[in-house]
Amino acid sequence: MTNRHIKAIVAGVSQGGIVALETLLPQLSKTFDKPIIIVQHRAASSDTFLSEHLNSLSLIQVEEAEEKQPIKSGTVYLAPAGYHLLIEQDMTFSLSCDERVNFTRPSVDVLFESAADCYTHQLLGIILTGYNSDGAKGLQRIKQAGGLALVQDPEDAEVPDMPLAAIKITPVDAILTLDQLAQYLNRLS
Amino acid sequence: MDARSIAEIEINVLLEAIRLRYDYDFSNYARASLKRRIQNLLLKEKLEMPYQLIPRILYEEEIFNRFLAEMSVTVTELFRDPASFHALAEHVFPRLESYAYFKIWHAGCATGEEVYSLAILLEEAGLLDKARIYATDYNKQSLKTAEHGIFPAADIKQYHHAYKKAGGKKQLAHYYTHQYDAIKFKDSLKKNITFAYHNLVKDGIFGEMHLILCRNVMIYFDRELQNHTFTLFNNSLARKGFLSLGSKETLAYSVIDAEFETCCKSNRIFRKLN
Ligand SMILES: C[S@@+](CC[C@H](N)C(=O)[O-])C[C@H]1O[C@@H](n2cnc3c(N)ncnc32)[C@H](O)[C@@H]1O
Secondary structure (H helix, E strand, C coil), X not given: CCCCCCCEEEEEECCCHHHHHHHHHHXXXXXXXXXXXXXXXCCCCCCCHHHHHHHHHCCCXXXXXXXXXXXXXXXXXXXXXXXXXXXXXXXXXXXXXXXXXXXXXXXXXXXXXXXXXXXXXXEEEEECCCCCCCCHHHHHHHHHCCCEEEEECCCCCCCCHHHHHHHHHCCCCEEECHHHHHHHHHHHC | CCHHHHHHHHHHHHHHHHHHHHCCCCCCECHHHHHHHHHHHHHHCCCCCHHHHHHHHHHCHHHHHHHHHHHCCCCCCCCCCHHHHHHHHHHHHHHHCCCCCEEEEEECCCCCHHHHHHHHHHHHCCCHHHEEEEEEECCHHHHHHHHHCEEECCCHHHHHHHHHHCCCCCCHHHHEEEECCEEEECHHHHCCEEEEECCCCCCCXXXXXXXXXXXXXXXXXXXXXXXXXXXXXXXXXXXXXXXXXXXXXXXXXXXXXXXXXXXECCCCEEEECC
């Protein structure tokens, strides 16, 4: 498995996500040079507290994605509460408030599917802790497009459902704990 | 040529067919959501590839109507984003008060929840009688729903809560009657509201508006169409008129940015300078 071609990382996380991101993101090195785009399920009324909080803990920039914004490397983007986050062919963000997908908006599947369309085999997808199965189909799509698929070890996850749902339908490239994931990502740079 | 570029061409050809046949131009809609909607339609029509829609859409108007319905799927709520309604009452209403009468345009009002929400707050501020409200969308089905003023009661608890957060002074129940699993707003709320068809892509200005609300519509447009729409709004606004956008939308970087000041940054309310 090579990593030379990965251009972007997308991740999906739900229940237990704040702790997971608090563990994962601060371990990324200052020189980490790819964009990480994250859907974290949360209430539509949530503000930007989460991104500010994670930013304060991390060595690389963490912020909320804005519509039409060009995706910068070495930056972590969170989907804004209440909106689906999508990626356009010119590597800018789009938002939509279309119906919920898998009972949620933002939905991991929506992000992953549009990201797979743009980055094809140069995309790495990660499913972390959470209830239900949002992201499983999206991860499958990433694999089908030739990208890499990683899943948090269900044993390591606060809620194993999302990782298990993803593993069930996709032959993933690796199943890792959060600490191993951090090492894996740092080696991509 | 790679598969991705070919898929782009396929979508372009489909959109061009729609434009030539029905005079609806979707070429400046943000592509990622547009593609999802085309995918949804393909699934419903049991087709596999976008190009298969071309002959169907060309020869069967009904399929086009379903495409249009898919494109204008409306997700909206009463008092969506309550803080922004609160901010309108706080920053904009006092200015409107000084007019003998004033005009409001809700562009892309969908099924009208937002229009009734604002009408309620205007009523509570004693301003509804002075208001002339134009509520427009390019989805005729949605406009019909809006005109009836009947909405599902399923989320009513959440609406009560949002109404209070928006600064509502009474009880939301004061404004509607319950009918089975639906609520119907009082007719008095809509006596000054005109619901009308208007397509932001190709239709012209509405003159001398004092407040324009256009929320969660422009996120679906590319920069070019956003700028076209912003220019339309600029030309439709009276001096010192207000523009209220969705919570993730902004005038920054647009062609009309310099002609407006920010009135409430966090709630995306802008004011025309001259
Ligand atoms: C997501 S809804 C937003 C509804 C409401 N303003 C809100 O924020 O809750 C988007 C609306 O924009 C309308 N729309 C999209 N393109 C349009 C166009 N070219 N002209 C007029 N309305 C349009 C759709 O029909 C839909 O009702």
